[in-house]
Amino acid sequence: MLKVFRGELLHFLADPAKVSLQDSYQYLEDGLLIIRDGIVEQVGDAVDLLPTLDKDIAVTHYENGLIMPGFIDTHVHYPQTEMIASYGEQLLEWLENYTFPFERQFSDLEHGKNVAEFFLTQLLAAGTTTALVFGTVHKESVEAFFTIAQQKKLRMICGKVLMDQNCPDYLSDTAQSGYDDSKALIEKWHNTDRLQYAITPRFAPTCSTEQLNKAGQLLSENPSVYLHTHLSENEAEIAWVKELFPDSEGYLDVYDKSKLLGRRSIFAHGVHLHDSECQRLGETNSAVAFCPSSNLFLGSGLFNLQQAQKFNVNVSYGTDIGAGTTFSMLSTLNEAYKTQQLRSAKLDPFQSFYLATLGGAVALDLEGTIGNFTKGAEADFIVLDYHATPLIARRMQHCTTLSEKLFILSMIGDERHIKSTYIMGEKVMGEKVMGEKV
Known part of the structure; x- marks a missing residue:
């Protein structure tokens, strides 16, 4: 069974503390996540991948949010x-x-x-x-x-x-x-x-x-x-x-x-x-x-x-x-940032989101199985909602970078900001979205 999800997309490829920041993650402003039988088959820019799909395949499109690994x-x-x-x-x-x-x-x-x-x-x-x-x-x-x-x-x-x-x-x-x-x-x-x-x-x-x-x-x-x-x-x-x-x-x-x-x-x-x-x-x-x-x-x-x-x-x-x-892992990121502030150390939002996703997979010796969207990984993922509350929607209006978006999510985000949760490509939490086949 093929499932396709479209939207802003982020996943990590390596630890930002060990490689250059630009090499540590993949970010697609308009990306496509293609899943077959619960397993990631491909991820890439929507403009490149959409023409390769059969016309009768439904595409679940998330707007005003961020698709990332669970x-x-x-x-x-x-x-x-x-x-x-x-x-x-x-x-x-x-x-x-x-x-x-x-x-x-x-x-x-x-x-x-x-x-x-x-x-x-x-x-x-x-x-x-x-x-x-x-x-x-x-x-x-x-x-x-x-x-x-x-x-x-x-x-x-x-x-x-x-x-x-x-x-x-x-x-x-x-x-x-x-x-x-x-x-x-x-x-x-x-x-x-x-x-x-x-x-x-x-x-x-x-x-x-x-x-x-x-x-x-x-x-x-x-x-x-x-x-x-x-x-x-x-x-x-x-x-x-x-x-x-x-x-x-x-x-x-x-x-x-x-x-x-x-x-x-x-x-x-x-x-x-x-x-x-x-x-x-x-x-x-x-x-x-x-x-x-x-x-x-x-x-x-x-x-x-x-x-x-x-x-x-x-x-x-x-x-x-x-x-x-x-x-809430988002609330946990909030606490983590503050503990490092008290140590006179900065915790970059990219580093923090890495630790919550791929870093957890590495710690559990499950890299390649969960934690990112590499080909063959299990398709457990979430959609973060930029408009979950009036406060975050208003704050996001002033964002100019991905780093800002991530930091705002980690500072004022919580369970309310999880729009949908998917397990092996199947939605288990969240409301229907535009373009979703019911």
Whole structure:
């Protein structure tokens, strides 16, 4: 089945921090995106491609908007959806007072399905088409999530939390049961349709060395799965890790000793990293998920993007619901810009949109599969609306460059500015548009 979309179009080809800006993206003021059976077949100028199409092919034409790949969220907790905006704590107290009691409910498969349905609908409405997702310690939480994601034909990654110490008894597993449950979930779900599995130790303080080693064993036995955990988010957390693992050289070294670093390893936060840790992350092609909304909400600190870039660390964005306070990647770009301002550093809008799309794909080792419109990529994309609100419509009247448009979207944009969301070329969110065949 051939589908054709016309409009202003943008996607990234490389990291603007590593190549010249003009070589990092492709922008078409009047472009055509051609999709066959849910896969990108061609992208180019409308004036060149329209004459090559059969005359009876319907063209969906978007005006006053921007077609671009769907956003990629590389750190988010679906079980924390209903505890978003819980007041007044920093990380460790927040976990104890809010997170753990909420996660207890996810032993119930039907509860998990209900929350997963709402969570995924919220992501799609915000223009996020792929996410790396925490479950809970309960095997049922992952079964529920993957069941709903599969029904929606989404590319999603999720894993069962591993947690065998310093946590409530009702959320504790063991090194062996965590291994066994994760192995069973990998065998059932990893690479089933568009679903992939992530081995998910919550963070070092809640995992014994034995459990971290079993996670490393799982990773070596299943090299195509992911490793997803937290790293250096909060200063009290870092001090606690030092007490719990006195023989390690630092927080990252705890994971390194268990062989958890690698091309598909994503560490959330990394707010307080030493240069030596960034160097090690870069050497191992590991990634850091930058979660500005969460870092500000919990008072954790300001991520040092320039430090990560200096050591060639793969960086992407995470909303980190529910410490993060928004599903919107546009709002996350807003927070990211401000954190870098507070570090006396500039975050260019091209760089920011790269991190939200192709940067996320690179972090997840999915470049060529999602994240841009290269031939053969899966056609998950969105349309951003320049006229979504009277304010943005009025502000856009004064734009003279693409950079200005992107910056305005990232500063005052949110879920309202996602006109449509498409999964494998099929619209799943949004209203009918001019020229659309119904």
